[in-house]
Amino acid sequence: MPTGPDAPDAAELRSRTRKLLAEHPPATTGRTDFLRARFDAGLAWVHYPAGLGGLGAPRSLQAVVDAELAAADAPDNDPRRIGIGLGMAAPTILRYGTRAQQERFLRPLWVGEEVWCQLFSEPGAGSDLAALGTRAVRESGGGSGGDAAPGSGDWIVNGQKVWTSSAHLARWAILIARTDPDLPKHQGISYFLCDMTAPGVEVRPLRQITGEAEFNEVFLTDVRIPDAHRLGAIGEGWKVAQTTLMNERVSIGGARLPREGGMIGPVSATWRERPELRTHDLHQRLLTLWVEAEVARLTGERLRQQLVAGQPGPEGSGMKLAFAWLNQEISGLEVELLGEEGLSYSDWTLRRPELVDFTGRDAGYRYLRSKGNSIEGGTSEVLLNIVAERVLGLPSEPRNDKDVPWKDLTR
Structure with a gap:
């Protein structure tokens, strides 16, 4: 995240953190209230823009804030519990979301009030994720311009996702679905923010070799998603998803x-x-x-x-x-x-x-x-x-289906 000439330095961040602690003492302030105040003070992730939990400071200075808070025994946001939101949804929303989307989702995501999951993989599209078949069809009257900002018109989504961590706990999901089957598989995908409490969303546990059911399969039947919850342009879901996937691999490994x-x-x-x-x-x-x-x-x-x-x-x-x-x-x-x-x-x-x-x-x-x-x-x-x-710059593997319309692929 680029920083400007007015970005705070380590001394200012230390001062801001001590002010937060003085105004919201961790010993007498509720955990959620303290985390909200920390976000509003720009001390959640300091490299994010002002108003979105940050101050436009260098990312490396987050350690200054964290050290002051740890010394004061301040609560954290339990990052392991909300790892998908923090590590995958948040950077994608920051990069591709509208200001309204950023303001709606980033604060409760960071505070941990809303858990997120990822609706990407499907029974027939795991390693070849771009072959996914979950469909999102826009209701008539909504328009279809690829550069249109999220706005009017709902999308009706049908399909199945699988291997979804935390789906049984999640309030929101990042979802990719096929919006144009006449285009090659990488081009006809769009990216959405899906309400996991919406009618038509069904979560079923998948029992693993460990005996647990940490993962889930998710069935989507006529799930209605407003166009205001589309992230990025119509048909550019694969490009948006690359931001999610790259951040996911960093957060895991x-x-x-x-x-x-x-x-x-x-x-x-x-x-x-x-x-x-x-x-x-x-x-x-x-x-x-x-x-x-x-x-x-x-x-x-x-x-x-x-x-x-x-x-x-x-x-x-x-x-x-x-x-x-x-x-x-x-x-x-x-x-x-x-x-x-x-x-x-x-x-x-x-x-x-x-x-x-x-x-x-x-x-x-x-x-x-x-x-x-x-x-x-x-x-x-x-x-x-x-x-x-x-x-390493080695030649790509031959891919004969990259320019074939998705609807014509053998599945």
Whole structure:
């Protein structure tokens, strides 16, 4: 996010934060009221524009605000619970939304009053997301100009989405749907903000190998979405979705971690605390994975420095690839280290969790849940293509269906 010459510096941000704490003492101010006041003071995400939770300051200065608030034991917005909203919906709304959309959605999203989910993948369109078949048809009289700002006329949406995290908790969803089947698959898609409480939205749990139902399938039957909830131009949903997807991969694979944060932490602690489990072979593998995890962590720090200067690029796909591979390798090592004990799983029950907790569970859970890391947020196969083509500059794979109207594709 570009910053202007009048953007506040670290000293001013520190002063603004202390003023917020003085006027809204965390010990006597309700959590939601404090978070609303923080957003209104421009201290939610300082690199966002004034009036939208920020002050147009350099992104790197968010750490100044966060340190002051942490020292005062101020509440945060529970970012893991609202990660899809913060990491995917918000940057997309900021980049493509109208001012009215930004003002309506960003504050309750950041405060955590409205949880978001993502309605992208479909049973027949996962890795090839652009082949999606969910249809959005505009009611007559609404107009169809591709450059028209969101306005009058409703869209009627029918279709099915799948692998939707937090759909059972969400108030809003980011949705892509096909608005013109006569165009090639990447060109006939539009992007919407869908009310998950609207008539015709049905959420069903999907039980996973872990025994939980963290994911969902979502059925959309004659769901009415006002055109005012369209994000970006008609037919440019794929371009808008790229912003979401790039931010998603950064949020999944590039989360800030301390040394031995994430999966490597529990297995390293077990190695230190239980010498009777150690073998030479496992020692060598653990050392290798510890180094790989540290390299990935430091690379993530470099990636976040790049984000200060602009939008996430294909490098986030590389981070997400490393995240998936490391989690699967480390969790496999942990199960081997624990032997029979590693096969136990103490909470095999059908639960509807709010959060995915990799570190607060048994090794058996981590091993099973990590299998999904190479699918969610873009399959590893697709991300390898992205890295090959957009980072390494290798030739693209042949794609014979790019210029074929979607309605003529074999499905």
